[in-house]
Amino acid sequence: MDLAFTQEEEAFRAEARAWLAAHVPGAALPSLETAEGFAAHRAWEAELAADRWSVVNWPVEYGGRGADLVRWLLFEEEYWSAGAPGRVGQNGISLLAPTLFDHGTEEQRARVLPSMATGEVVWAQAWSEPEAGSDLASLRSRARRTDGGWLLSGQKTWSSRAAFADRAFGLFRSEPDLPKPHQGLTYLMFDLRAPGVTVRPIGRLDGKPAFAELFLDEVFVPDEDVIGEPGQGWRIAMSTAGNERGLMLRSPGRFLAAAEALRTLWTDRGSPRHEEDRVADALIGARAYQLFTHAAASRFLEGDPLGAESSLNKVFWSELDLALHETALDLLGEEGEFADTPWSEGYVFSLAGPIYAGTNEIQRDIIAERLLGLPKGRR
Amino acid sequence: MDLAFTQEEEAFRAEARAWLAAHVPGAALPSLETAEGFAAHRAWEAELAADRWSVVNWPVEYGGRGADLVRWLLFEEEYWSAGAPGRVGQNGISLLAPTLFDHGTEEQRARVLPSMATGEVVWAQAWSEPEAGSDLASLRSRARRTDGGWLLSGQKTWSSRAAFADRAFGLFRSEPDLPKPHQGLTYLMFDLRAPGVTVRPIGRLDGKPAFAELFLDEVFVPDEDVIGEPGQGWRIAMSTAGNERGLMLRSPGRFLAAAEALRTLWTDRGSPRHEEDRVADALIGARAYQLFTHAAASRFLEGDPLGAESSLNKVFWSELDLALHETALDLLGEEGEFADTPWSEGYVFSLAGPIYAGTNEIQRDIIAERLLGLPKGRR
């Protein structure tokens, strides 16, 4: 058991650190959830990609460095510690790309991944529908067979990034009359600017259009944009949920950096003892999350599959993130109410954590039933 | 809307205060959960009763002062504020007596109440059974008809005070084959020293025998010790649960005194700012509980029935009491672990709060279904 890194790994870390020190913008970019900020973040993706830092764990042929999980973790620590911007390409990189690596064709990878790595094409996810939230399998949007492809119709919602993104991916019901709701779904990619697509941005609590509704009316998608076999979408979408993608959803480096920023804020405010508990708990939580991830990565590198612990992970980071930002707002006193600070932007974002990617209620059900073996109830 | 007391009420309060100042023992009595402490507390009941302070809200004929709810609240505030001992007669006074007032016969009241008021007879409750905890209606102990009375058989448990008490009261199944579990139960009083009764004291977490198991083998109970109609026990037991008995289960004065003691402890420990939140919240909670009770008493005095708000009450005081004692132990530092302090005795007692008198889980179900109107689930 050790936490030591090899000389090569440390060299990789040092290279990342040096590059970031030279390139990270001195001032924070405008909010990712605005048109201006989206463009600025897209440009930052290109800058990262130019030196192969946008997707370090991808193969070199698609713009990556072929970095293993350890290097990815080190890169992420350096990235967030350097105060680098949020990643506008995150949806594509951490949700779509792993699926393409596992289930896509060589042609799809060659066509989709390089432009994803540079930020030239930014991807939105299109999972949820108005009646399918926690009960994701109850999707109603349709994919109907047509010559050389499929026609998509229906409504998607909570499509993050879709207000400004280029393309989207999601599940559509291609065989509507099967007995179980997760049967007969097909995994497709489509263009947000294709005929028949209407994007209606939705403002989140602070009004910024962090996601959108998508109205789809006979939107043509060629066969080449189906991932895997038609009708197998649920299995395909779920099969990568338990691999390292789960680890990569929210990187430890992000919380370590946020916890250190909180400690700095606390110190700047005179180290009030009455907030000591919560600041210390943020630091402890971030360190625990880092080491939990190291342990999971070590198991993964030994060939163990990662499974229901991703539910532990989800509840933990989302509650940590929210508590951390609530503490920061409290430290800010009467200015904690201001909407124009990085802390309040982070707070609004953190409020979504317990809801998206499977509500924390669903995750606790999964922990109880799959990890603890408790009997299924009606919930 | 006012919180003012009449001159007569203030005079009553002053009289109580003066009496308590003259009579409350200077040193704490030994723990109520020991034989020695039980005897000392029984003697204290007699001392209270000698000057008619043991059951102020009872009619004069049974040893009380006919005090109304407002005077009762004032007395309780004075009582706990004076640091007076815990009440060994509590089970009888707050659980059995209200039932006798509503459902007992004149003969029963005359026979039972005076000795209850003096502590000469201390009563234990005998509700729970090994398989009937939260699901109280699923009682199995039997009352079988015999000449001039009933024969009780079965097992009761978590019978508080039973290790040292004289008599007990509870529900027994007298008609075993009825379709619903709460039908065919009979409310009976019985002697803990009667033939066929075996009392096995049970130590609580700190080893003190705070309750007992009762093994009943054909224990004869005369008809005069049945309360109300046979078979109507559930209705009788529940009918007084929603009246002022709910208010009197845990008096506000008790938590006000405990919160003030916590504030004193905090001050004695140098007023550490890092515990400010929890100490303040104990004070706020005790004050809120007091005023909530005042509001409930005011409604009751206007003739409104008290109902499901007793569930709000139960969850609130039990969590307040536990948080208050946990805070005290934390303030005590390494001595917080000691079992031989009043704070640790109180802590152990407070741990039972969320469990007894209907677990807090059951209470939350009741709040959700009866007060908020949410659909019944399978829980």
Place this chain on the structure above:
Amino acid sequence: MRFLLDVEQRAFAASLDAMLTAADTPSVVRDWSRGDHTSGRALWSRIAEAGVFSLAVEEKYGGMGLRPVELTVAFIELGRHAVPGPLVETVAAAVLLDGLDEACRAERLLPALASGASVATFTTGRYALDADMADVLLAVADPCTAVPGPPPAATLYVTPPPDHPEGPPTPADRPSRLPHTTADPPTRARHPAAPVPHPATSAPQPPAPAPHPPAPNSPPPGPNSHPPAPVPPPPASTPQPSPSAPQPPTPAPHPPALVPHPSASTPPTPTSASAPAPTPTSPSPTNPPHPSLDPARRLFPLPPGGDPLPTSPQVSEAAARALLLARLATAAQALGVGVALLDKTVAYVKQRTQFGVPIGSFQAVKHRLADAKIALEFARPLLFGTALTLSPGDVAAAKVAACEAAYRTARTALQLHGAIGYTAEYDLSLWLTKARALRTAWGGPRTCRALVLSGGGRRW
């Protein structure tokens, strides 16, 4: 002891509720958030007509005398309907102005506040709520938490000078208009010191109809009707908080000031200052407002200058009393916000289905809502107890309990609504964000808990 609202108080709540329900407050909030105060000013007038502001104004100035219980009733309803604007601040300003015992200034300003013709904002901190639409801006160093050093804790700055007769004309039919009383007017006896026991245990007068129609010669309220008004130039020596710079770790010196603001009801009478006037409806460019997490709130750094009052025990006392009322009203508003959030969420979970059943049948959902209910129901008696005692410790306790209950309910409401609750366009957001903002307004949990503890050991 009869710790219950009486029939009239309940009728007052019901009539406010009915009026606010009919007013479609969510659309008013959305106008307000866009900077369009037209519908908000109209609603303000109706609230004034219902008598709400009169509850904070002495009878001699056209009010009904300070009635904390009725104010609490009113602010619970205002919170339940998420009414925007400096409601709390106007009430607190009225209490302050009354307490200064300067009949001239009080007579000029209070009748218009009571009638709704004027809107005031007020702060003991560094930022004033909605200063762009208020007619009067008052600022005073927090009498409780201000750090020693200049400016002294109880210093008060006033502009325009008290002898300037520039306030909104008092309605000619005001029966309570009294001559100036400069020394200890009889009404002072009703709040000789803070804390003050509640003076009246008798039932209040029915609050409607409003005794104070808008002053007939006031211009119609509206965001574009504010004429320019003078603002004195910033003195070079006055430190201005920089909105983008990091805030200092210790409480910054409050620049206390009582200044007039570009005002609909205050004619542009020149004062001794001669600075260039800012554009009427926007704040001074050196003082851009901060948006709040609650889109209906904007927080304005204090402008420079102002009209200082000499430090005096009376000013301190009046400021302390105003702060108490501000805190009580905020707590009541927060409770109303929490109650609305609980009601809306209970309704939602009964109809939203997932996995084939209403999500309200899930035990985890039930228990979160039960906890919210408990927190709110135990905050409510604290509020009314506080309204009766007005002791600083009680007020602080009520502020903590109500605001924490409201915020906890907001967290539950958001979580149980899921993504739809996270959107600005769904009306729930108006209450969610207000619950967070009120938590820090007028003394955050830390400040209030410290006050609870500093109350000293006493019998409640």
Place this chain on the structure above:
Amino acid sequence: MRFLLDVEQRAFAASLDAMLTAADTPSVVRDWSRGDHTSGRALWSRIAEAGVFSLAVEEKYGGMGLRPVELTVAFIELGRHAVPGPLVETVAAAVLLDGLDEACRAERLLPALASGASVATFTTGRYALDADMADVLLAVADPCTAVPGPPPAATLYVTPPPDHPEGPPTPADRPSRLPHTTADPPTRARHPAAPVPHPATSAPQPPAPAPHPPAPNSPPPGPNSHPPAPVPPPPASTPQPSPSAPQPPTPAPHPPALVPHPSASTPPTPTSASAPAPTPTSPSPTNPPHPSLDPARRLFPLPPGGDPLPTSPQVSEAAARALLLARLATAAQALGVGVALLDKTVAYVKQRTQFGVPIGSFQAVKHRLADAKIALEFARPLLFGTALTLSPGDVAAAKVAACEAAYRTARTALQLHGAIGYTAEYDLSLWLTKARALRTAWGGPRTCRALVLSGGGRRW
């Protein structure tokens, strides 16, 4: 980076688990709680045979060198089985004695600690755990939190004098018995300062079979076999904490002392003191022990006197290191306690039915257990990360996380068991009460959180 236990470490855990399962630890705990240490000493020997104490003793004294990872593995298992006794304290005492670099004393005491022939207790506070059955009592002012003033923070008192050859004889066959090395022995280089990086990244030696059978000439352990031993008279000038008086608000001066205790393995060699000896198996009447909420723990006020060591940086360093290891071992023990509580509760809710179904099918029950699982699973990697770095901040973080997770799990376990869990006779109580006691032992949450924050900004 390979942040996983290796095969041997897992086998070590499994073998300890099997041995402790077979040992029926609940009955041992109940004996211990009654003051009967016979079964506990027997179990102690088996734990020593399994090599647990050797993991804290340098090779030259018969141990395997300090192995924090393996100690963590072992203490998780000891906690899972609620093993009673000064386990943590013996490990910490060994680390302290080694760090003093006084070969004479170390040579006399350490081999017996490693072999299980001697039991030590140790404190940096005012109370020593289970001092009635320990053979060696060490006390030192907490190097981190002691207040300035006499006694100085790093002062150490030692009795008997180091040149008294009264310790238990080292087994004759000990190959590692080395001559005294008074100046900087080579092994010191392995922990030059606190914090110390983990020296070994290679796999440890397999822990069993134990290298240290009990010393053949030690008397059989047992509560009634303690011969009288001298205790020096209390000097009049030494303040004694009064067990019944209220404790002072600020940390009281720690009376640091390193004293021998009435001991089974220490022959009654007279010391310079000549006080009347107390009865062998009970503490001095002037120092009655405090029962703990955990019935298996009794806390003894320090006896007067002792053998003072001069203050030196080396002593401070050794004490700091001993404290770190005590904290780490306590955290590991707490995690084990929490894991056992979760396992027992999960099993219980699967079989306990109410309303016709297992209570484990209720969502509220599931979610509480899920939260306990999350807390425990995130404390675990902190523990092992801490064992690798041994930095004070990491150790403090692990202590908070593990103890809070264990206490939270205990609250859940009690609530979900209901009344049966509240009884002393049900074995669950042994873990419930220990979770509470370990939370304050060796630095409560407050102390540890302050240490986390005082670590200064650094990259983890």
